[in-house]
Amino acid sequence: MSRIYFDAHDRSLHILKNILVYGFLVTIGITVVYPLIWTFFGSVRDETQFSLNPWGLPEQLDLRVYWEVLVEFGLARNIMNSLLMSVVGVVVILWLALTSSYALARMRWKGSKYVMAFFLSGIMIPVHSTLIPLYVSLRPVSRVDERLALMIPYIVFGLPIAIFLISSYMKSIPLSLEEAAVMEGCTLIRSFFNIIIPMTTPVIATVSIFSFMGIWNELMFALVFLQRSVVHTLPLGILRFTGLYTTQWQPTMAAIVIAMIPSLILYSILQEKIIGGMTAGSLKG
């Protein structure tokens, strides 16, 4: 978008606006980033130093704590468990959400509104209150593998938001594309795969991130369902550093930093798709 400046006043106003906007955004950025940097510093600083002056800079970069945390405290295995569950969870949620959203957004049938409301009501549920009934009813699955049993609530809890986002997005895709495909002899299912799914890439990326995070950071259900320590997930691993009366700050902070990394990586990968979606928007219609 180019602008025509009618005079110098107009232009300096524009520059001022830019400065204000960028300044504002940078300030917000600092409030977001600083606490995170501080956590990283906390993980490499010596504990007594830290309690004397929590806000100071690190004296030296002692990264050994990360090795300790990963190996001695076994956090590496927790990470593998979390990764396994999160990845599988995201794939299944996406599959179920995409298919259901298609049925809800596109197809005409009686009761689609009710089913939609049914799924959305899932967002309202205070999950803690389903904990005990679910644990008891999923016990047979727990005996096979505790993580498999835990996957079921994880998937279901992730569905409402996924369906919400995806179906809204799908509705904004004009029908004309699919109609054209059908006229060329495509079946509905093929048009689903070849047209709809590519066009919903931005929201798929968004939903992937959200679903991944939801599972990656979840604590309460994991605590109850996963009792054998070999299958523990990352949040449970971090919990091990906090005792009843004392907390070992260094390993805890290191673990927090480690926990951030996969989310960060995933987001960096997916955000390309999200950007791609935003510019691709202009190609539609």
Next chain:
Amino acid sequence: MDKMLRNPYTIAFFITPAFLLFLFVIPIPIFQTFFYSLTSWNVISDPTWIGLDNYRQLFTQDPHFVKALINTFIFALGSFLLQIPFAFLIANLLLRLKRFTGVFRSIFFFPCLLSATAVSLLWRFIYHPNMGLINSALNFLSLEGLTKSWLSNPNTALYAVMITVAWQWFGYHMVIFMTGASSIPKELYECADLEGATGWQSVRYITFPLVKSFIKISTVLITASSIKAFDSIYILTGGGPNNASTVLALQMYNRAFKQMKYGYGSAISVLLMIVAIVIVTILQKAIKIEEVTY
């Protein structure tokens, strides 16, 4: 095409798996919760039927319940006011930027990727009355009078938690809005520009109507999550001091899991769900949402 869209077999293929899975996991425990709310149960013995006694006690005798109810409303509506307009503003600013959009977006989004536990532990330090970042900064600026014990002062505790949660989540809503806005073709904006619309007019007449459905989503999400908000409050204040910052979710957890009064806790769960529905309905009416397509 229309016939294909009405084909029952196709519909069944697409919707049934999710539907069945959902049915098994959500409604059944909800019914069980209703049932337990009418009993007195400590989880390790058999439940005893007591009818509506739990509800009676909640409304007439339990001082923490009333406080929790009020706080839940404050927290939900307050979080909405704190996060949604702000996220919308930032989303629009970022979409209009020529450079650094991605950088800012990543930075603002990042906190919601952290676990609420980690964020709460972090902010506990920030709010520390003597060594925390906020009070240190206030002291540095010679504003000692404004320093407070943020998390243990009954007047500020709840709001302190709300700010922490807003810090973590505004980026999430911002991304939702940006995703929604991405489905608006650029031509619309270009047209408006040529016709001389200012930035804000574009937002008001193009962006806002077309992302209304996404705003609706965010509203529902934020309401539901604030009502369920548990992790942050639990770690930051534990509901304290002396239940000043308690909310329904916390009361439910305490009663059901800490005090082994699962029946009583279930009653609170039921009321929590009702509150959620009420608040969402209010908010939706207030925004008067219709789906807008072009």
Next chain:
Amino acid sequence: MKKGMTLALLTAVILSMCFPLFAGGNTESEAEQKKLVFMFPYDANSPMTLWYQENVELYEQAHPDVKIDIISSSTGDEYLTQVTTKMASGDPIDLMQGWTLARMEPFAEAGRLMDLVPAFEDDPEFRSFLQDDPLSATTFDGGVYGIPLELAVEAIFYNKAIFREAGVDVPTTYAEFLDVITAVRDAGYIPIGLGNSEPWIGTIPYMMLVERIGGLESYERTVMNGEGSWTDAPFVEGAKELQRWIELGAFEPNVNGIPAVEGIARFNNGEAAMFFMGSWSMPTFYEELGDDLGVFNLPTMEDGKGSADHWLIIPNQALSIGSNSKHPDVAVDFLKFMLSPERQEELAKSGLIVTTKVELSADDINPIQAEIIESLARATGAMYPWDVPMGNALGAELNNATVNFYDGADPMKVLADFQRISEMER
């Protein structure tokens, strides 16, 4: 794109089928092995966790036909959730560490724990090795449902070096105690360290004060029997005395907002002179302060009915056997192993005050531990810290109520409110 989706779907299906491979031995040949499930809290900083793990190793070595499955991943409230959920699902628990008094009662009443009286009758020698008093905390209706491992004492730990510097000695009268506060504060130290973000800690001085004023009888009447009221004079006076300490500058400002770990750090770093805490923290204190560590009980008050020989004692960490255990005899045997003189000696050496009649020489334990054990022997009366016999719900309310005293609230109003709540919870 279609290929991509199919691939993703296939991957997910295959991955989920691989779960059992990652399970790491969920299914084992149970042919001749007797499997015991043992639940206990995991606390990286507690010597008990290590001791338990050692117990399991040693026992398995001595009994190759027994395999003990440990479930230990949380502590505190999360542990309670784990235990109750497991019980609700009906899975057998052979041995577990649990709680005492009102916190154990629901488990005993629900029939989830095995009565140990028959085991005692079968083995009098074993029974005679256990002290009598602690067992009363796990006895309900004549049955003994667990054996407490720890006899914890809540007392005043102090830093001898700071006392020397301030020119004071261990106070023998209450007036001297108040002088100590002033002297220490004038010397530039924090008289009493406290991080009241965990409200039970701030309740400790309050309980002691009320006892010194009203004696054990006010404790019996109001706390244990529910006959007295919380607005009775000793409770109100006790709060007022506490507030007097605050006026004397005994605590840091904003003590209610200070995290508990920080309060402890103050004491460990030598910034605070005194610390009201349970003896389970004593090993850590000793590690930090060494010979500068001392301990005493709040002195007797002149007009009060209580005494410095009345101690706050709590039998804690009770080992129980699940009533649905599949191998009760093996479970009992393992229990006896953990309560054997050798294992108990190990436990005592880690700094815990044990409930068995272990013989310890002065070299095995640190002097503070010895001092506490000696004081217990001389004690003429005991109270449980109130929140334990009062149960989870009311106990938490009590601790929350005392927080208000530190904020300067009117004691009468706080206690009247609490009285109302205690009537509701009953």
